[in-house]
Amino acid sequence: GNSVTQMEGPVTLSEEAFLTINCTYTATGYPSLFWYVQYPGEGLQLLLKATKADDKGSNKGFEATYRKETTSFHLEKGSVQVSDSAVYFCALTLYGGSQGNLIFGKGTKLSVKP
């Protein structure tokens, strides 16, 4: 079946540290890939996305590259801030038709200490 696996947290980093959150997927067909973020007390919001192989999504200093050969979409940021503390969800949707329901990973909680 279709699924997303992401590294378990929590992840605790110091401010300005480098961040990587691993995400791999299993999918039939050609998925589009997403990272969603949930800040404390707020709703889920899209962070970035990539719709085909080798695409790089980027936003707010975060990046992720769609790697078909390794079925991965790892999230990276060069220098994290305290305000990046949140839960990060990797997700996929299968292109084709108008549906697009998201299949999510379990989420990774990130805490950034000053």
Add this chain to the structure above:
Amino acid sequence: GAGVSQSPSNKVTEKGKDVELRCDPISGHTALYWYRQSLGQGLEFLIYFQGNSAPDKSGLPSDRFSAERTGGSVSTLTIQRTQQEDSAVYLCASSLSGGVETQYFGPGTRLLVL
């Protein structure tokens, strides 16, 4: 503009009672999704609407769950004869037309079944 709104924000009910959860999507969005977020299961897809029709109900966990959407706008998710395992945060999302369009999430309804 206004985002996705959900009501109530919190609901406490007794086992065996019926509950109705409401979602107001972003105006003009034809696609609407319900998800459930629970500690044990993470984020799970429940049902998808395109306009007023629901071509995919595959995520509904049992026949106690149903949903409708009227006028291509407001949607209600109904859970009959609630069980303790139904306790979760129920999230609604809408997108312009489905597919890989960005989904915008509401704040969720936190349901607690005693």
